[in-house]
Amino acid sequence: MPSKAPTNLEYALLGLLHQQPQSGYDLRKVFATTALGNYSSSPGAIYPALKRLESSDLVTSEIDSTTKLRPRKIFSPSRKGRAVFRTWLKADLTPDDVARRFDDLVLRLAFHWVLNDLEATRVFVSALADELDSYVEALESQRRQFPEQTPIQPRLALDAGIEQVKAAARWAHKSVKKLSEERS
Amino acid sequence: MPSKAPTNLEYALLGLLHQQPQSGYDLRKVFATTALGNYSSSPGAIYPALKRLESSDLVTSEIDSTTKLRPRKIFSPSRKGRAVFRTWLKADLTPDDVARRFDDLVLRLAFHWVLNDLEATRVFVSALADELDSYVEALESQRRQFPEQTPIQPRLALDAGIEQVKAAARWAHKSVKKLSEERS
């Protein structure tokens, strides 16, 4: 049977381990202090996730007893883990991803350096840009369909969403340009 | 004992019922078709949530048997439900809300019409604008601290976040202006 797909938290952990093998505690600090902070840094999330990764053979661990404190358990991605991670990075993006899981796509982008293939990244962001453009369209048409007498608050709320997506679209197009320059 | 705070989905349902008493099926359609779509429309989420609202006396229900089809169960907010909802709308916003739960704040704004108090809305969005400004600061300082040799992909990913927050900040400031004009 094909084993279940990892969760986003698991992918994030796997990605961080690609940068450098480290312990659960280290990983928690990363989530607590960097922009990845939208993922939880709580031990009740991290440690079970690492355990799942280990039992599906996506990471391996070894004990570091050189410290005087409690021994640290250092995790590294396994060969299988690297393969699964790359597959995730290269997966096609669906319109639904863009609308509802934009953050997940940005997570994927953040780890795209693992592929070491700027052209692949450019294609990814370019597809993202297209999807964002058409999503803007959809939202604006929804906005036009608001009944005349709709109060201002829901209008502003919808505007917030539209402006966010517009900003994302601008960012995506600009990023494609940057990636094209980088390549040359 | 003070009963537990409702979840966001429950607040969203409660808010929609303020617009108009309706059935679980109607509510599901709202989530499935409008910009509120980031909340799940699955029956396994909606019906239990309505049940919870009912058992904490935030909504009441009555059966509508006038249709030929299966009878519909129509929910309305109770007096207590209205009170709890207003308290939620008026709650102070924390910096953490802005960073991690911006969408929840927009949901609150969308239902702010219930208060029928434009000045309260203006104060709310104004506070939001301030928090967003300082959050932009924090993210940009994080961006400056990226090591020299950081690959382009994580940079772009962080940029995405920054641009989104900047867009939100611009939107908030503009909205404050609109609200000030509306009031006069």
Added chain:
DNA sequence: TCGCACATGTAACGTGTTACATGATTCA
């Protein structure tokens, strides 16, 4: 007659949250 829209619900499962437990070392 086949399937779709209406309309409500339940059950299993997985995951995150919160809170707790453990224990050594360092520093005030």
Added chain:
DNA sequence: TGAATCATGTAACACGTTACATGTGCGA
């Protein structure tokens, strides 16, 4: 001595997801 930091983990709980169950009326 007490608190904070390092470092790992577990347990109870609540919620959402997915999939299923049930049954009517209507149009092709």
